[in-house]
Amino acid sequence: MQIVELGDYSMTIMKDSEDPPWVSVGNFYRNADKYGHAIIVDKGQITYHYNEASDYIYSAGRLILFFKDKISDKYTLNDKVFVSTICK
Numbered sequence: 001m002q003i004v005e006l007g008d009y010s011m012t013i014m015k016d017s018e019d020p021p022w023v024s025v026g027n028f029y030r031n032a033d034k035y036g037h038a039i040i041v042d043k044g045q046i047t048y049h050y051n052e053a054s055d056y057i058y059s060a061g062r063l064i065l066f067f068k069d070k071i072s073d074k075y076t077l078n079d080k081v082f083v084s085t086i087c088k
Helices: 025-035
Strands: 002-006 010-014 038-043 055-059 062-066 081-086
Touching (some): 025 038, 025 055, 025 062
Antiparallel strands (some): 002 010, 055 062
């Protein structure tokens, strides 16, 4: 996944050309919505320092994540990120 828009408290991600064909931002959205899971994002791979979105919107192949706290400076526009869902 890749960051395509980045604000102080929001991040928009889209599928990257290097992502496997079966991975999509829509799947993360549907799983979180259906099972009440949280969507998490981290740079590179999931560590113990991931960011958990407080809310999210999915539209036209884009997943917009909203955060309660300001997004860390470690994230920059066009970064590749790891996205997953976890039980709340």
